[in-house]
Amino acid sequence: MAKVFAFARKSTLALRQRRAALVRSLRLPPALIRASVxxxxxxxxxLTCRCRSGAKxxxxYYLTQCLAPGKVRKFLLKTDPAVAQARRATASFNAFYDGLEELSQINTELLHRGEDLEGGAPSA
Ligand SMILES: [Zn+2]
Incomplete structure (x- = not known):
């Protein structure tokens, strides 16, 4: 689920300024992965191993990636560096996605207010 941003009380100018800041700061991280670790x-x-009595x-660590309903790609991360890379890559995706989602919600609010999305200047 997307994070929901509250814009109702923000001025159109504030939204446009936040939008401009997001556009300046959003950089596509090349190593991103949309998945979970x-x-x-x-x-x-x-049958006699300690794992049978609770000490599993x-x-x-596995990387799991939902590709479509019922279609999940999942594999074991075999080394600590692989786990660390996977954590960084999924965190990069999430941070980029949060910025993209906020930008989308700002644009939705601006459209709702009758603002021009393609022009940069705020209307009076
Ligand atoms: Zn065992």
Whole structure:
């Protein structure tokens, strides 16, 4: 779900200024990944292993990516550097997406107020 920004009480000028700041600051991070890093603990095949009495193996980290309803790409992140990269890449995506979402909601509010989205200057 998208974060909801509250713009109702902001002036059109303030919205346009925030929009300009977002456009200046949003840089597409090349290493972004839209996915989640999930932590899992598990049991092995041995019936006498400690994991059978609650001390499960792990943590193991997986990258999970929903591509479409019912279609998920998921794989084990095998090394600490891979886990760290995955965390940075998903955080980069989320930060970029939050900025994009705020820009979209500002533009929606401006359109709702009858403002011109393509012109830069605020109307009187
Ligand atoms: Zn085990």
């Amino acid at each position: 999930v932590e899992r603990f598990g049991t092995c095949g041995s 193996h792990g943590p193991y």
